[in-house]
Amino acid sequence: MTTHVLDDLEARGLVAHSTDRDALRADLSAGPVTYYVGFDPTAPSLHMGNLLQLLTARRLQLAGHKPLILVGGSTGLIGDPRDVGERTMNSRETVADWVGRIRSQVEQYVSFEGDNAARVVNNLDWTKDVNVIDFLRDIGKHFPVNRMLDRQVVASRLETGISYTEFSYVLLQSMDYLELYRRYGTALQTGGSDQWGNITAGVELIRRAEGAKVHALSTPLITKADGTKFGKSTGGALWLDPEMLSPYAFYQTWIQAEDSKVIEYLRQFTFLELEEIEAIAAESAERPGLRIAQRRLAAEVTALVHGQDEVRAAEQASAALFGRAELEDLPESTLRAALTEAGLVTVDPGTPLVDALVVSGLVDSKSAARRAVSDGGAYVNNVRVEDPDAVLDGHTLHGGLVVLRKGKKSVAGAELVKA
RNA sequence: GGCAGGUUGCCCGAGCGGCCAAUGGGAGCUGACUGUAAAUCAGCCGGCAAUGCCUUCGCAGGUUCGAAUCCUGCACCUGCCA
Structure with a gap:
């Protein structure tokens, strides 16, 4: 029985x-x-x-x-x-x-x-x-x-x-x-x-x-470790509609789950057997740095909502953008796919970095973009940029792609195309 | 219906004629540490063509060289009395 x-x-x-x-x-x-x-x-x-x-x-x-x-x-x-x-x-x-x-x-x-x-x-x-x-x-x-x-x-x-x-x-x-x-x-x-x-x-x-x-x-109400409601991504609710929240962003929200909550979420949001979840919990406790539970949670829930293809795309994009690999070593198709997942915008060569940060949606205003730069939290192709007047031109990947990053977690892409 | 008080940035909440884009706390963002976790410490936290300019302190007008701060009217809220 x-x-x-x-x-x-x-x-x-x-x-x-x-x-x-x-x-x-x-x-x-x-x-x-x-x-x-x-x-x-x-x-x-x-x-x-x-x-x-x-x-x-x-x-x-x-x-x-x-x-x-x-x-x-x-x-x-x-x-x-x-x-x-x-x-x-x-x-x-x-x-x-x-x-x-x-x-x-x-x-x-x-x-x-x-x-x-x-x-x-x-x-x-x-x-x-x-x-x-x-x-x-x-x-x-x-x-x-x-x-x-x-x-x-x-x-x-x-x-x-x-x-x-x-x-x-x-x-x-x-x-x-x-x-x-x-x-x-x-x-x-x-x-x-x-x-x-x-x-x-x-x-x-x-x-x-x-x-x-x-x-x-x-x-029960699903909460974060601090007791507040879980289910907000950057900028709004965790929508299931891919038009309102990209599968990549959806995946990212889950992979950022807190250690103290991730096992609970696995029980509540996946169909994994409880014994398997216990095994994952044990493994995570032993080697928390590998984030096994978070990876599994993000993959399972994204699969339920967006399907297996989107899981693969989100995993590959996440691996490319958060991995240790040099961006230069990534094949163009991988990089392009990753940036498309994260959000890729087209800008003219010579566009100021602050403008690109705004257009990409990483920040809300130019002031916020300048702040990110002066805080030391703005990166182009994984290299910190400290010049507030920097422009996007020479250093592109595969003839036009640029990886924009704000802080640790927010990534977007820009493609330089002559108007 | 009468009397008194309130309406401030995402939220709470100071300010009571110039030193106010506006104290402080929370949220948020960034940095250091680390593991796309937590905790801790530090910085930031209206916008822009940015040593200045513009918009903001319920709404509309007024006084003044100058207002979030004073006056008038309006809207909404709160307390006390009928």
Whole structure:
């Protein structure tokens, strides 16, 4: 007998809260359970936090259960209340566009084959024609406002203000769970721990409306060693869309994982067996300098999101740009590929270095570029440049390529081409 | 509705007529050490055609040789009283 999926999830550090653990365990053991996880279109792409939910959904599917992946065509029009304050409402067109993009992203992480094939659903399908009177009578009646006010997000927002629109969000998400229970017998909703309140509200609604007992399971917030949220790359969220964050940049974010966290991330974000992860942990502890765990993590997660070809490209680019090898010794094809991964821009011969640093995106302004130079953190072809007036001309590789670097980790390429 | 106070750079928070692009802390960036890790120490941390110039201290106007600092109006927030 293999490990119970719930034990596996717990061992991987993927369980923050759940409803009655024993009942959930028994139901999961009894046979295929239909479960759902939802994604609201708040951006054109999903990000690392959503990835964790999708991977968790896949783990459950691999254990024989049936996933429903919900895209929030209606909830995305309303907006989940956040501590930071009222959201800006997006237009219906924008939300519809994002729903389409997110739908195609989620399809990559679950299987649509077999007895427990996944299904993608859109909550707009069952909310767009609901009329207000029915909604208030059938759904609203089950929500005591005094209980709603006790929720932490709502309480904090009472200080700064919250619209009726956002206050009502929880009713919509709860209605989704109820609807999916009625349509497909859905008996488990998963999500991030920040969704716990919304998820349990749905459990409660189903209990009141149908007298049925369904389950909820949440994953913990993924943090860095300092306790802050993990999932920011330089300049923004860790997007899954390669147009919004290059596979190289995605790979780099993972390979820079902290020692004290990398093993946790391996358990949470990869499908490696726990015994293998233990072996990697032991090996890393013995020879931390080799960064075995980080390399494996970056390769595994990048493969899941962008595919094996992009892993190879990112690894080769990283090896070329971070390796000990002399840049002059790299074949042009390797160097060009590496710089393309890192971000390659075209500039005129004789372009000032500071301008090239700005154009390449390594710094935000010329002032920042000059600062990088005076800090001793600007490099051209791995040679530190201390002259703030330096220009790019003679010293190129393969007749025109230049490797620009800021500090230890930020690399980009420039190609000198006569205009 | 009345009275009092607040709104400063990514965040917190000093400044209360010129010495203010604006103290300090956090975040961030760079350097040294190292392993594309952590910790520690040091520097940087609005922009530009850069020994100067431009834009910034809620918004709009005004006083003044000169304003983040004073005055008027507006918006939002907080506290006290009804």
